[in-house]
Amino acid sequence: MVGDPAEVDTDLLIVGAGPAGLFGAYYAGFRGLSVTLVDSLPELGGQVSALYPEKLILDVAGFPAIKGRELVEQMVEQAASAKPTYLLGRTATKLSIDDDVVTMGLDDGALVRAKVVIITAGIGKFTPRPLPAGEGWEDRGLVFFVPSFAEYAGRDVVIVGGGDSAFDWAHSLESIAKSITLVHRRDKFRAHQATVDAVLAGSTEVITQAQVTALQGEHHVEAVEITTNDGEVSTRPAQSVVAALGFVADLSAMQEWGIEFDKRHIKVDTAMRTNLPRVFAAGDITEYDGKVRLIAVGFGEVATAVNNAAVTVDPDAHVFPGHSSEGS
Numbered sequence: 001m002v003g004d005p006a007e008v009d010t011d012l013l014i015v016g017a018g019p020a021g022l023f024g025a026y027y028a029g030f031r032g033l034s035v036t037l038v039d040s041l042p043e044l045g046g047q048v049s050a051l052y053p054e055k056l057i058l059d060v061a062g063f064p065a066i067k068g069r070e071l072v073e074q075m076v077e078q079a080a081s082a083k084p085t086y087l088l089g090r091t092a093t094k095l096s097i098d099d100d101v102v103t104m105g106l107d108d109g110a111l112v113r114a115k116v117v118i119i120t121a122g123i124g125k126f127t128p129r130p131l132p133a134g135e136g137w138e139d140r141g142l143v144f145f146v147p148s149f150a151e152y153a154g155r156d157v158v159i160v161g162g163g164d165s166a167f168d169w170a171h172s173l174e175s176i177a178k179s180i181t182l183v184h185r186r187d188k189f190r191a192h193q194a195t196v197d198a199v200l201a202g203s204t205e206v207i208t209q210a211q212v213t214a215l216q217g218e219h220h221v222e223a224v225e226i227t228t229n230d231g232e233v234s235t236r237p238a239q240s241v242v243a244a245l246g247f248v249a250d251l252s253a254m255q256e257w258g259i260e261f262d263k264r265h266i267k268v269d270t271a272m273r274t275n276l277p278r279v280f281a282a283g284d285i286t287e288y289d290g291k292v293r294l295i296a297v298g299f300g301e302v303a304t305a306v307n308n309a310a311v312t313v314d315p316d317a318h319v320f321p322g323h324s325s326e327g328s
């Protein structure tokens with residue numbers, strides 16, 4: 001459910017609906033806890049959905065190869081048994097702890113009261129780097145993510161950037177869009193070489209050492225102006241402009257909560273507890289000796305966090321949840 005309530009009461013609040021948060025939601029349901037997830041992105045899946053939905057992931061146990069998008073779909077289906085409340089497009093900004101209630105304020109003014117909180121905030125709130133020429137063009141043809149491809153059928157698409165997302169999207173859209181132009185300000189790329197080679201060998205027009213200097217059109221974008229580093233100006237038709245210029249990760253709100261950080265990560269003990277009572281953390285955001293930042297590791301950490309949080313909620317409960325297979 002994607003809700004819009006001003007106040008929510010829940011057993012467990014999970015901050016961050018990436019892989020760790022989604023698997024945590026499943027485990028909350030298994031422990032009989034009501035669960036609410038908040039995420040500043042408009043969609044579920046964290047880095048996987050936002051940065052590499054079309055890439056094959058090879059190191060998630062049980063899936064020899066699975067596309068990012070499909071892994072997220074499977075996790076969402078698995079989490080559904082917990083009937084989670086999803087508060088998307090909202091950022092957790094203020095935390096206060098009062099005896100046995102943790103209250104989280106969101107950036108839209110909503111309040112979530114929880115018995116326990118698990119922070120699975122990855123690298124923090126990440127926002128796309130703006131395209132300077134694109135100011136005022138959002139919702140008029142300029143996008144920063146390409147979550148699904150079908151809507152680009154028959155369109156002229158200009159992609160700006162030279163990293164993995166730019167090349168992945170160019171490669172994926174080539175057979176769907178009418179034309180693809182990729183504009184990058186350098187002549188070197190930061191993307192997987194096999195994808196670069198595939199795009200260079202395909203029908204995408206790749207313009208390097210150039211920038212998109214203006215978007216043109218009456219209501220919706222119709223064309224872009226491209227200026228090379230030598231000052232040569234040209235235009236290309238475009239009904240869609242994809243700015244794939246990377247992201248800025250922001251942890252500043254969380255760093256005000258009194259949680260002990262080690263640089264950009266939250267220190268946890270072996271039960272995934274932070275230094276604050278009733279506040280746990282799991283996934284990429286955590287730090288301890290030997291930490292490895294991978295999806296598989298986040299799954300294990302969040303299972304530990306939820307099962308220990310369940311004992312905080314009910315001190316008579318056991319940390320070990322029993323085997324899920326016993327209920328099947």
Ligand SMILES: Cc1cc2nc3c(=O)[nH]c(=O)nc-3n(C[C@H](O)[C@H](O)[C@H](O)COP(=O)(O)OP(=O)(O)OC[C@H]3O[C@@H](n4cnc5c(N)ncnc54)[C@H](O)[C@@H]3O)c2cc1C
Binds near residue numbers: 090126
């Ligand atoms: C290109 C690329 C390829 C990768 N390939 C692999 C791979 O093959 N195998 C592998 O194991 N790992 C891979 N990774 C790493 C993997 O994606 C991460 O380890 C994983 O996403 C971490 O999951 P997480 O749930 O901890 O955090 P994230 O996926 O980062 O999710 C955290 C979520 O928290 C949200 N958030 C943050 N702060 C707030 C706030 N204050 N309020 C609300 N929401 C907030 C963010 O919006 C985000 O959605 C790859 C990463 C990249 C960039």
